[in-house]
Amino acid sequence: MRSVRGALALLALVLAPPAGATDAGVKEAIPPRFEWPRLQVLEHVEASEIVEAEGVPVALRAVRVKENARVLVQRFADAFRDQGLYVAPGRKQAQLANNAAMLTAFDPLRAITYTVILQPQPDGTTSLYLGEANHALAKKVSAAGDFAPLPSQARDVLRVNSEGSRTLSFQTSLTGEQVQAFYDDALAKAGWKPADEPGLYTRPGGELRLTHEPGKTGQRAVVLLYVARAR
Incomplete structure (x- = not known):
C-alpha cells in the first residue's frame, strides 16, 4: 500500500476549500466537530x-x-452531509486513476477540509487515506527554503514538510527528458550524486528521490522527496 506521504500528492488537490464552500452551510450555532x-x-x-x-x-x-x-x-458522503459539512457536486470532486476514489468536504465554520481517498484491494478490502487540513492555522510559506530548485515552467507548486522529510511537487509543460536533464544538472551542482536506483540521488546527510510522469491535462507531474539521513 502506498505510504501516507505518497498520498500527499493526491491530497494537494483539495487543500483549498471547495469552490462556493465559504458561503454554504453556515449556521448561527456551531455544531460539534466532524467525526469520521x-x-x-x-x-x-x-x-x-x-x-x-x-x-x-x-x-x-x-x-x-x-x-x-x-x-x-x-x-462517507452521508457522514459529511449529515454532520453539516459542505460537499461539492460529484463533477467537481477530483477523479483519480487506478480505480481510486476521493471525496472531500469542508467545514466553513472551522475552515477545515476533510478528505478521504479510497483504494479497492483485490481481496475486497479497502485502503483508506484520511486527511484533515486546518486552514485556520495556515502559515505563510516561501520558496527561499526549498531543498531543490524549480524550473521556471513549474506551476501549482506544493511544499510539504514532516518530521525527517520534505516534498516538492509541481506541474510543468516540460517533457520527461527536459525534467530529467534539468535536475541532473541542478542536483550535480548542489553536490548530489546519482545512486544505482533510477531517480535516486545521495549526499552526506540525506537522499533525494525524483519521480515524474505525464498527467491528464498534458502537463507533467513532478515530485521530489528529500529524506534526512544520519551522517
Missing part, C-alpha cells in the same frame, strides 16, 4: 502524523478496512 464514521479496521498501515502542506497543517492517517470501497463512498 466507524469502520471495521483490519490494519493501521501508518501511525497518525501531522505534516505541513503549503503552510497548512494536515493530519493524516492510513488504514485498511474490511468494507467494500463502493459502500464506503456513500457512507
Whole structure:
C-alpha cells in the first residue's frame, strides 16, 4: 500500500476549500466537530502524523478496512452531509486513476477540509487515506527554503514538510527528458550524486528521490522527496 506521504500528492488537490464552500452551510450555532464514521479496521498501515502542506497543517492517517470501497463512498458522503459539512457536486470532486476514489468536504465554520481517498484491494478490502487540513492555522510559506530548485515552467507548486522529510511537487509543460536533464544538472551542482536506483540521488546527510510522469491535462507531474539521513 502506498505510504501516507505518497498520498500527499493526491491530497494537494483539495487543500483549498471547495469552490462556493465559504458561503454554504453556515449556521448561527456551531455544531460539534466532524467525526469520521466507524469502520471495521483490519490494519493501521501508518501511525497518525501531522505534516505541513503549503503552510497548512494536515493530519493524516492510513488504514485498511474490511468494507467494500463502493459502500464506503456513500457512507462517507452521508457522514459529511449529515454532520453539516459542505460537499461539492460529484463533477467537481477530483477523479483519480487506478480505480481510486476521493471525496472531500469542508467545514466553513472551522475552515477545515476533510478528505478521504479510497483504494479497492483485490481481496475486497479497502485502503483508506484520511486527511484533515486546518486552514485556520495556515502559515505563510516561501520558496527561499526549498531543498531543490524549480524550473521556471513549474506551476501549482506544493511544499510539504514532516518530521525527517520534505516534498516538492509541481506541474510543468516540460517533457520527461527536459525534467530529467534539468535536475541532473541542478542536483550535480548542489553536490548530489546519482545512486544505482533510477531517480535516486545521495549526499552526506540525506537522499533525494525524483519521480515524474505525464498527467491528464498534458502537463507533467513532478515530485521530489528529500529524506534526512544520519551522517
